Amino acid sequence: MLTERRAAILRSIVDEYVDSAQPVASRVVALKYLGHVSPATIRNEMVRLEEEGYISQPHTSAGRVPSDKGYRYYVERLMREEAPSREMGLMVRHQFHQVEERLEDWARLAAVVLAAHVQALAVVTAPRNRPARLRWLELVKLQELLALLVVVLQQAQVRQQLLPLPEPVEQDDLSVLSRSLSERFAGQDAQDVRSRLEGLSPLERTVMEAVAAILEAEDRSSHEPAAIEGLREAISQPEFQERERVLELLGFLEGSGLGRLLPFPAPPRGQVQVIIGSEHPESSLRHYSVVAAAYGHPSATGTVALVGPTRLRYGRAVGMVRFVASLLDELISASFGG
The missing domain is CATH 1.10.10.10 (Winged helix-like DNA-binding domain superfamily/Winged helix DNA-binding domain)
Structure with a gap:
């Protein structure tokens, strides 16, 4: 102290x-x-x-x-958190009520508002069901020690992966195993699955470790697609005078990069998380700070975030992220039920 x-x-x-x-x-x-x-x-x-x-x-x-x-x-x-003034709050609310009641439009407008008022990179992902949960799985024998693992998520997405087997298994036995594991693990997320690996047979453990990895990958991909605004404001900062730093930032905004840039798992709704420089687990992100909050409803959440150099206006960033996430919560609750 x-x-x-x-x-x-x-x-x-x-x-x-x-x-x-x-x-x-x-x-x-x-x-x-x-x-x-x-x-x-x-x-x-x-x-x-x-x-x-x-x-x-x-x-x-x-x-x-x-x-x-x-x-x-x-x-x-x-830090003194800077909530938007009453006038600004009313103006922003009016802007949201002027657009169609579509999550994509709200996410895009939220990113525009954040970038304009904080002069930083704003990223807003649309709500998705998180975490991903298993509906059922199927194993199809391809070779003596190779199977195709088919995972169906509760959201009806299908994911497939080649799975090396620890021992030769006939298709009938794989089908019985598939039904058994589906019944025992249906509705579970990655964390639930990993917490129940002890006590499984080597073959069961091989299958469920692969299922957990698929669920985790699905959770990380939930940051896409996203509305991104404020790139010009971000790279105008002195910290981005070097071309390599600009290219680095652009790389995080492409492909699966957002899954590395934004906090995972997302902070609990109603809370604002601040990650500063060296607190990032990945060394390439230690030039940046991220201010993020979740929004949506209990079964589906999105992320509101501001990204910038560690020299960030934290009070304003926290206040604006909290305000925008709360506003999106209100809009979703009023339009779709919360």
Whole structure:
């Protein structure tokens, strides 16, 4: 826990760095934020903040910039969440009521609103049934040690996969096994399936591990298709001056990249999740922060998210994501039942 003075200095550094994109010197903190504290005292406190990992000094002669740890402390303890003004809220609600009652149109408008008000990349996925659940499965013998696994999901999608078998099995036995596993695991999601693998025979375990992997892949693909807006605003940030960084961001927006960029599983409805830089499990995402919330109804959810460099206006981003997700909840409940 930081002292009150160090917390105030950290908040000043974050706010100033987000605004200017330049390392923050002690004299700037003294002049603009903490006029009652001497620059010498601020310098000493900044040294302590640096030693504790909350800020860093990119160059010897430069000021300080927040670290991921500093941003996390800021978000958890210092940030002032910026809910949209009453006038803005009414204007946005009016915009949504002007479009057709279609989830795709709402998702697209939500992305436009978020990108315009936060100046970051906005991604809104349409609601899908999540998590994927097994309806039934079938095994078809192809070769002595190879079968075709057919998985039918509750949403009626069909997925197929070649499955190496641990032992030779006749088709009649595969059919009996298929019926048995279907009866025992129908309605289960990937987590349920994996929690029940103990005690299965080697052949049963082979089949159900493959089923769990298919269900997990289906869950991750639920981020597609998506409405994406604000790319121009995002790449205009100083962090994207290098061409490689722009290409990296574009790669996340293509194909299965969204499944890596957005949080999985999605946060519980009503909560806003903030993932900052090094908190991403994937190293290639550690230049970015993501602010996300789920919306929809209990059986089908979508994701509302803002993506940007770690130098993000977190208070505004959290407030807007929360507002838009809540508004989409209201619209879906009123139109389709919640």
